[in-house]
Amino acid sequence: MGHARNRESDGTIKKTSMSRRVLVVGGGVAGIEMALALAELRCDTTLVEQGTSLGGNAGALCSLYGFEQTPEELIGKKVATMRTNPGIRVLFEAAVRDVKGDVGNLHVRIEACGKVHESDFGAIVVATGFDLATGSPVTSGEPTAISCSELERRLAQLRAGNGRGRSNALSVPRNVCFVVEDSGVDSAVHAASALKNALAVQKLPKRNVFLCCQNVNVAGEGLEALYREARASGVVIFKFDGDKPQVAAADRGFNVTVRDASVAANDRCNGLMDLHCDLLVLPERIVPGPHTPYLQKLLRVDVDSSDYFQQNNVWLRPTASNRKGIFFVGGCRGSFDVCDILTEARATALEVYTWIGRDEIPVSVGKVRVDPAKCAVCLTCLRSCPHDAVEIVFDGDIGGKTAHIVESACHACGICVAECPAKAIQMVAADDLQKGMAIKGERRQVEQWVQN
Amino acid sequence: MGTELKIVAFCCEHSGSLAARMACAGESETSAGTEIVSVPCSGSVQAADILKAFRSGADGVVIVGCHDGSCKHLVGNRRVQRRVEHLAGTLKEIGWNPERVAFFPVSAVEGQLFRDRLAEVVDRLRGLEAGR
Amino acid sequence: MGSTESAALVIGGGVAGITAALGIAESGFAVSVLEREEDIGGHGARLCCKATDVCRQCGACIVADKIEQVRAHPNVSILTRAELVNLSGAMGDFDAAIVRDKSEELRIRTSAIVVATGFAPFDARQKPELGYRTCANVLTGLELEEQIRRTGSIVRPSDGCRPANIAFVQCVGSRDPHIGNDYCSRVCCKYALRMASMLQARIPDLHVTVFYMDVQVGGKGFYDFYQSCRDTMRFVRAIPVGVVEDGSGSIELQYEDTTRGQVVKEPFDMVVLSVGMVPAADAGTLAAMLGIGTNGSRFFASRDGTEANLTNVDGIVLAGACQGPKDIEGSIAHAQAAALRVVAQLGVS
Numbered sequence: 001m002g003h004a005r006n007r008e009s010d011g012t013i014k015k016t017s018m019s020r021r022v023l024v025v026g027g028g029v030a031g032i033e034m035a036l037a038l039a040e041l042r043c044d045t046t047l048v049e050q051g052t053s054l055g056g057n058a059g060a061l062c063s064l065y066g067f068e069q070t071p072e073e074l075i076g077k078k079v080a081t082m083r084t085n086p087g088i089r090v091l092f093e094a095a096v097r098d099v100k101g102d103v104g105n106l107h108v109r110i111e112a113c114g115k116v117h118e119s120d121f122g123a124i125v126v127a128t129g130f131d132l133a134t135g136s137p138v139t140s141g142e143p144t145a146i147s148c149s150e151l152e153r154r155l156a157q158l159r160a161g162n163g164r165g166r167s168n169a170l171s172v173p174r175n176v177c178f179v180v181e182d183s184g185v186d187s188a189v190h191a192a193s194a195l196k197n198a199l200a201v202q203k204l205p206k207r208n209v210f211l212c213c214q215n216v217n218v219a220g221e222g223l224e225a226l227y228r229e230a231r232a233s234g235v236v237i238f239k240f241d242g243d244k245p246q247v248a249a250a251d252r253g254f255n256v257t258v259r260d261a262s263v264a265a266n267d268r269c270n271g272l273m274d275l276h277c278d279l280l281v282l283p284e285r286i287v288p289g290p291h292t293p294y295l296q297k298l299l300r301v302d303v304d305s306s307d308y309f310q311q312n313n314v315w316l317r318p319t320a321s322n323r324k325g326i327f328f329v330g331g332c333r334g335s336f337d338v339c340d341i342l343t344e345a346r347a348t349a350l351e352v353y354t355w356i357g358r359d360e361i362p363v364s365v366g367k368v369r370v371d372p373a374k375c376a377v378c379l380t381c382l383r384s385c386p387h388d389a390v391e392i393v394f395d396g397d398i399g400g401k402t403a404h405i406v407e408s409a410c411h412a413c414g415i416c417v418a419e420c421p422a423k424a425i426q427m428v429a430a431d432d433l434q435k436g437m438a439i440k441g442e443r444r445q446v447e448q449w450v451q452n
Numbered sequence: 453m454g455t456e457l458k459i460v461a462f463c464c465e466h467s468g469s470l471a472a473r474m475a476c477a478g479e480s481e482t483s484a485g486t487e488i489v490s491v492p493c494s495g496s497v498q499a500a501d502i503l504k505a506f507r508s509g510a511d512g513v514v515i516v517g518c519h520d521g522s523c524k525h526l527v528g529n530r531r532v533q534r535r536v537e538h539l540a541g542t543l544k545e546i547g548w549n550p551e552r553v554a555f556f557p558v559s560a561v562e563g564q565l566f567r568d569r570l571a572e573v574v575d576r577l578r579g580l581e582a583g584r
Numbered sequence: 585m586g587s588t589e590s591a592a593l594v595i596g597g598g599v600a601g602i603t604a605a606l607g608i609a610e611s612g613f614a615v616s617v618l619e620r621e622e623d624i625g626g627h628g629a630r631l632c633c634k635a636t637d638v639c640r641q642c643g644a645c646i647v648a649d650k651i652e653q654v655r656a657h658p659n660v661s662i663l664t665r666a667e668l669v670n671l672s673g674a675m676g677d678f679d680a681a682i683v684r685d686k687s688e689e690l691r692i693r694t695s696a697i698v699v700a701t702g703f704a705p706f707d708a709r710q711k712p713e714l715g716y717r718t719c720a721n722v723l724t725g726l727e728l729e730e731q732i733r734r735t736g737s738i739v740r741p742s743d744g745c746r747p748a749n750i751a752f753v754q755c756v757g758s759r760d761p762h763i764g765n766d767y768c769s770r771v772c773c774k775y776a777l778r779m780a781s782m783l784q785a786r787i788p789d790l791h792v793t794v795f796y797m798d799v800q801v802g803g804k805g806f807y808d809f810y811q812s813c814r815d816t817m818r819f820v821r822a823i824p825v826g827v828v829e830d831g832s833g834s835i836e837l838q839y840e841d842t843t844r845g846q847v848v849k850e851p852f853d854m855v856v857l858s859v860g861m862v863p864a865a866d867a868g869t870l871a872a873m874l875g876i877g878t879n880g881s882r883f884f885a886s887r888d889g890t891e892a893n894l895t896n897v898d899g900i901v902l903a904g905a906c907q908g909p910k911d912i913e914g915s916i917a918h919a920q921a922a923a924l925r926v927v928a929q930l931g932v933s
Contacts, residue, residue, distance in 0.1 A: 040928040066889050074890065188802035218768040219800035221889060221908070224759055225766065239798070241821065261821045264845030271843075302526075304804060312805045314641045315524045318917045322526060334804050340914070343892050347920030350927060354610045386526035413525040414496025418535070427496070470648055522639030559633035560648040564736035 018104040018408075019122040020044055020356050025096055025295070026127035028056020029071075030330025030341050032078050034125050037349030039085045043356065046119065048094035048110055050291075054079050056129045057331060058338055060149070062156035065196045066222040070156075071338075091117065099124075099298050102391075103325040104408040122356045123325045124299065125348060126309060128291050130186075130331035132284040145254070145280040148178075148193050155200050176201050177256050177277035179245050180213040185306050186286035189336040191217035192226070194283060199230040210275055212238045212245050212258045221339045238273060253278040289332055299326055300388045308334035319348045323388050324409055325355055367428050368410055368417065372402035374424035379403075381416035381425060390416060457577050459486040459570070460505035461514045464494045466524050467560050468516030474563025475570075486570065494518070494555070495528025499539045502553055512552045512577045516566065519557040529557060549580050586690040590616040590661070592926050593680055593694040595668055595870075598626020599647045599912055600904020600919040601700030602654045607923025608698075609659035613930055616692055617660060618682060620667045625651050626702050628912055632732035634778035636785040641805060642778055643912030644733075650916075671697070671874055675899025675929070696926045699884060699895075700903040700919060701870060703861040706757025706765070714753065714857055715827035721747075721835050722827065722855045724756075725775055732779065737786050740854055742833030746787055747853035751837055752776045753824055754796040758860030758909075767881050769860025769909040773800040776858045777813050784816055792817040793852070795824055795839065803913075827855065861909040874900055883908045893922040901925045 022038055024031045027049030038045045053059075054075065061071045082088050094112035101107040106124060110117040132149065146154075154171040178194045180187075191213050202209040211230070216237070218224040231237060238245075238260040245258040258273050265271030288307045296303055301321045302311040309328040310316055318335075319327045327348050330341045370381070372395040381403050382390040389409035395402045405416070405425075417425045463469040469490045491497055494517025505513045515536065517529035533555050540550035554576075556569045592608045594601045597619030605615045617624065628647035634640040654660050663684060670681035673693075680692045705726045708716035715722040720742035723731075731738050740747055754776060758769040773796070780792045794817055801807045826838040834851045841848045863882045864870075871878050876895040877885040884906050887894045893901045903922035904915040 037924060040924070064889075182801065182807070185804070185807055187807055188800070215798040215801060217800065217802065218759065218798065219770040219773075219802055221892075224768050228761075228766065239821070241819075262842040264841075264843055266845060305808070308804075310804075311526060312521065312641065313526060314522050314639060314643060314646055314913075317641075317643075317646075317804075317913045337802075339889060339892060340917075342890055343914075343917050343921045346893075346924045347917040350607050350611070350920050350924040353924075353927070354607070384527075384531065386528070411492075411525060413493040413528055414491065415493060415525060415528050415531060418496050418498045419531065466649060467645065470645075470652070519633075519635035519639040520637060521641070522635070522645065557635070559635060559639070560645040561631070561733060562633045562736070564734065565633075568736060 018356060019106075019120040021046065021119060021121045022352055022356070023048070023096075023106075023108055023119075023121040023124045024127055025124065026056065026129055026330075026332070027051070027054040027090065028127060028129045028330065029058040029075060029338060030127035030129065030332075030345050031056070031125075032075065032082065033342050033345035034127055034329060034349060035082055035088045035090075036078060036085075037346045038352060039082075039087045041349060041353040042087065043349075043353060044087055046089045046091065046110075046121070048091045048096060048112065050093065050095060052092050054082075054090070057132075058341075062152040062159075063196065063200065064338060065192075065199075065226045096295070096298065102406045102408055103323055106325070123327065123352045125327045125329055125352065126295060126299070126332055127329045127345075128289045128295065128332045130286045130336065131289045133287045145282055147284045148190070148197055148281060149284060151197050151201075151281050155197065158204070172201060172204060172207070173253075173278035174206060175208045175210075175253070175275075175277040176279045176281060177210040177254065177275060178212065178281045179247065179256065180211070180283055181244060182214040183285060185308070185334050186283075186336065187215070188217040188219065189286065190283035191215060192220060192223055192337075194281070195223070195226050195230050195235075197281070198235045199226065199233060202230065202233045202235045209235045210238065210256070210277065211235055212240060212256065214240060220337050247280065251276060254280045256280070286331075286336065292332065299323070301326055301328075304334070306334065308332065318344055320351070322386055324411075327352065367407065367412055368405045368414075369426050369428070370403045370405060371424045371426070372398045372400075374422045375402040376422055376424075377401050377403065378421060380419050380421060384419040385416055386413070387411050456485050457511045457574060458509055459512045459514060459573065459577075460489060460508070460510040461486055461516055461570070462489050462491050462494065462497045462501065462505075463516040464518055464523075464528075465490045465492055467518040467522075467558055468494070468566070470560035471516070471558040471562050471566040474561065475566045477563070493523070493525045493528035495523070495525060495531040497532050497535075499535060499542070502536075502539060506548070506552075512554070512573055514553075514570070514573055515555045516569075517555065517557055519559055522559065529555075551576060551580060586688075587693065588616070588690070589693045590614050591694065591930055592616075592696045592698060593618065593678070593692055594698040594700055594903075596626070596700035596702055596904075596906070597621075597624030597662065597664070598700060598702045598904065598915075599628040599643075599650060600702065600906070600910075600915040600922075601626070601698065602650045603916045603919035604698045604700055604903040604923045604926070605660050606650065606654055606657060607920050608926050608930075609654075609657050611923075611927045611930075613659065613927070615660050616694070617654070617662045618666045618668060619662065619664045621664065623664055624654070624662060627705070627726070628915075630726065630730050630733065631775075632729045632779070632782075634775075634782045636782055640778045640782070640809070642775070643916075646912060646916070668870070668873065675897075678899065695899070696929050697874070697900045698903050698919075698922050698926060699870070699874065699876070699900060699906055700922075701864050701867065701906045703883075703905040703909065704864045706769075706859040706862050708756055708857045708859050710763055711756060711857075713826050714756065714824065715829065715835065715855070716857060719827055719829040719835055719855075721829070721833050721853065722857065724857050724859045725772065725779070726859065728779060728856050729775070732782075738783060738854070740833060748787075748789065749791045749851075749853045750780070750783070750793070751824075751835075751850075751852040751855045752780055752792065752794045752858055753837075753855060754794065754858045755823060756857040756859045757862065759797065765860065765862060765881065767909065768800065770800065770914070771909060771911045772858040772860055773810075774803065774806060774911060776856070777810060777817075779856075780817055781809075781813060793850075794819050795822055795837075797821070797823060803911075861905055864906065867906065876900055876902075879908075881908070892918060893925050899929065
């Protein structure tokens, strides 16, 4: 990193050995792609998956727009490639139980199928995905309202030829209405998913499909084409603004009343559209995965205001975290588009490879140094370090505890130096003396236009 | 043209320094009035540094860091702002005008904003009584 | 004629090209970057910071940081005012003929090529009904960015006065089958709303009206920001179909107010056309030179939907907006993924 890297390499250089192993937490599409990309770079990868198979949320989808292959087939191919690669080890029914040590040499304890695995890892990539919340913004409580996921399953069954005639009509009846409200960080993916499924239903014989949404998400690969295809095929799309559609059970189905933004109210009509449907489809809210708070504490990393991983800071984009060597990819960081996730995973694999380097990284010894004699172990530096680079250790020379800077994690920002009440921390390249020299000696002119 | 004011600007190397360079671009070398001290993070600037700047003859000190939410070290900019607020109390106690120290945020590409903010600081300093 | 060797050659010195070069360089390989303009940075280096009291995560400062990094990196050699004129050979042994300053010829032998030639902003003259270049106070989004970057604020071109009332027109040149651009450019909702919000912070009482079809709300933190914009800006779900300029420079936009079912004419001090991204003008020529394909939107074609970097030619990968519209964060991710392909090809120790 330009300046920062030069700054970090001031001071005495020593090589610190680093584990070349990478831990990938989560076996969904993000984790799978990570493992494959890391394998291309000859990194030794352990992938832990809580379930008994790989694929995650994407694997449960029945179709991806624009692809003839199903997600199952696409993922199946990737998994098959993984199996042939000796550099990838997969543990099923696995959970990360403990993480100790410093970045570069994180000692992780994993439990899988009752067995304990302990290993050192140079980098951890969290790819634990998202979760789907039950219940929905437009609650119904009636049996005929289903989720997009359930609709996908029914459509897949129909395609596979299970059931016939009457049960087809029951599972995906003639008049289907989707209602998608903007709800938060997951709004975009719901709109795209609803479009995809609306088109799929419309393509079945004699169906009438309505889609009520606030904003059509077209900012993704192929989505504008999907939108146009859906409209051309006969899906009627209503776009509402502030007034949410009203839904009421009626006639073994639902009445949906929606105010479309392009329909004016006048003295002849009130601008509202009433439609009746046999099946109401509502998206499930996407929420952060259930393991996020646990992993956040274990890994000592930040989350954003919606509780997805990774603080919303432009320096941490796309997939870095506040701790070096720990990365987040995919749904767990709020990224839900499959194509974007694949790209992120590959981008991150290169960052991991660069971080791990060639078995060692140069760290500058004593670049930021705590004087144990002055340290009162007040924990101010530990709390103020944004990069979790401070630990409390026992110092034999003084016979007591002291704060200690973890060199591999330190970014040499100088915040701890400034915060320490006892002035017990010094930074070699920018210490008080040198800053003093800089003030006297450095000549930079900015002034003519300001002072005149 | 009046006495030339001396300002010491502690500039974050990711934002302030780059903005200062952008502000300077195209200007010819003149006698210095503002000295730029590049620091790894605005959060690394200590009260002692600010006081040393005054001791070296500065009339005013500015700390130029990143906008809220874009600090490369996540919270450095907030920390130094709190420090400056606290220092204001100390300065008052020793008889200095706390308005001589200011923090302002810029990003690396806001050369014009850097110039504007610095001009505001100079105007404010000129308005203060000389000496204290 | 000079001839050098480089493990990889990156065509294009915008944020994607720079990111790809850094990724390859950090892995220990020598990279040459070809940039045909005076300096590296591309369009990303023309963008303004959009922070108000908080950073808006637009990425303009990240471009500046990456430019610093790549200039300092010992493994990267940057050739400005340089263009590729011919390519021969195959993966592992390409021969690139380059012209510098329109006169000096040189050759670079390289194993891998990254195409990072970026995009062109949509030429709003293709939508004459929107008044670009015929009305003084109609600007494109990119022109607005440049003005803000240069001066810190905006004034009306016609009289140098501060506007009190601005209209942003979205989807100019995007989602428009009539002109053959049937895709979303992805960046316009974000840049328009961020700039509008920033201008409202700089210019007290500035009225902002956003004419739109759908707001693209994806991306970390953007949905919440968009909700806050709804409190301070007026959103009209219609795209204007005509402009009339009066003697004072005021721009009257004509649009259908669908809530009333009427055609409305409304005056504004300034109109900003949120233009989208189209392929660079000579993308077709470059594609032919390299032997790579273009897709339906005339951007460079990647192999298939799940493979966004590889082309039909082994050893040539795509990075950034030349493959399709992307914002800065997306370009960086895409370019790093391209660098992964190159590093894997060049060999990993």
